[in-house]
Amino acid sequence: MPLQIDLSIYEDEKALLEGLRRGESDACTCMFKHFAPQMYAQALRLVGDPDEAEGVLQMSFIRACEKVAEFEGRSSLATWLYRITTNEALMRLRKQKAQRHSLDDLADSLSPDNLTYQPQEWPExxxxxxxxxxxxxxxxxxxxxxxxxxxxVFVLRELEGFSTEETAASLGIGLSAVKVRLHRARLRLRDLLANYLRGE
Amino acid sequence: MHSQAEQFQLYELLNALLDDELSPEARAQLEVHLCECESCRSFFESLRQTLELYHRLDEHNPALPHAVEERLRRFIKQKQICKS
Structure with a gap:
């Protein structure tokens, strides 16, 4: 059965937040219904694996409930929850990365001559x-x-609105690496989309 | 027709234009080039459209897969995340 988003139990976000701080199950359900789909989509984009994304979602709910007393409301509840999700996803990726050989350094060391600049034709x-x-x-x-x-880099910069500096800090890479990766990601996505739009 | 080195430079400039990172002079110069060069203009437009589509991706709230939803409900209950 599709989720019916119902915030009517709580007058507004502030009331929902108070309910969460009191540990009310209605508030928890409300948060679940309203934010879980976007949190899951966001986690999936970052970790790239449905099982991992589900783990991120579950842990993000735990973190949110642990930290809700500390949330001062300087951002919207949505922004706060999505940031928790992002942090949880990045933490999970860092743990995985420590266990495998990384090609990131190689990706950033490619010279301009090695950049594939043969964009696919874009439909008129x-x-x-x-x-x-x-x-x-x-x-x-x-x-x-x-x-x-x-x-x-693309998800943080383009979809989550991180600045170049925030992205660099979150990923532990330099500002120039963020830019190089962002530009490459844009070109690659544009070419992939061109293939789809041309019906290939 | 631009050489590969020119294409690389132009690509960096087009990205800077998208990110609003160019000085007014550099921006004006690039815009003149875009008016004159059809291949650069159409490439820039395709790049801009690609980003626009991604920026619109969250216009509609995605659905949570049913199985994921059920497991999250059970998880919340098991962990007693909500006390009451």
């Missing part, structure tokens, strides 16, 4: 006005085709 009149479910799925699938080093 792409029908982009309606972002339907199929196109949304294509956009998500293209993201998952990016190498992790490019995907993380």
């Amino acid at each position: 009149n792409p029908s982009l006005a309606v972002l339907d479910e199929e196109l949304r799925q294509q956009l998500e699938a293209a993201l998952q085709q990016l190498p992790e080093s490019l995907r993380l």
Whole structure:
């Protein structure tokens, strides 16, 4: 059965927050219904694996409930929850990374001569006005085709609105690496999308 | 037709234009080039459209897969995240 988002139990976000601080199950359900879908989508984009994303979602709920007393309301509840989700996803990726050989340094050391600049032809009149479910799925699938080093930078910078500095700090890389990876990610996504729009 | 080195430089500039990181002079110069160079103009437009689509990705709240939803409900209950 599809989720019915119902915030009517709580007059506004402030009331919902108070309910969460009191540990009310209605508030928890409300938070769950309202924010879990976006938190899961966000986690999936970052970690790139449905099982891992589910783990991130579950841990993010625990962290949110642990920290809700400390939340001062300087941002919206949504922004706060999405930041917790991002942090949880990045923490999980760091743990994985410590266990495997990383190619990130190699990705940043490629010279301009090695940049593949042969963009796919873009259709003349792409029908982009309606972002339907199929196109949304294509956009998500293209993201998952990016190498992790490019995907993380693109998601943080373009989708979550991190600044270059915040992205660099979150990923433990330099500012120039953020820019190089972002530009590469944009080009790769544009080419993947061009293939889809041309029906290939 | 631009050489590969020129293409690389232009690509960096087009990204800077997208990110609003160019000085007014550099921006004006690039905009003149975009008016004159059809291939750069169409490439820039395709890059801009790609980003616009991604920025619109969250216009509609995605659905949580049913199985994920059920497991999260059980998880919240088991962990007694909500006390009452």
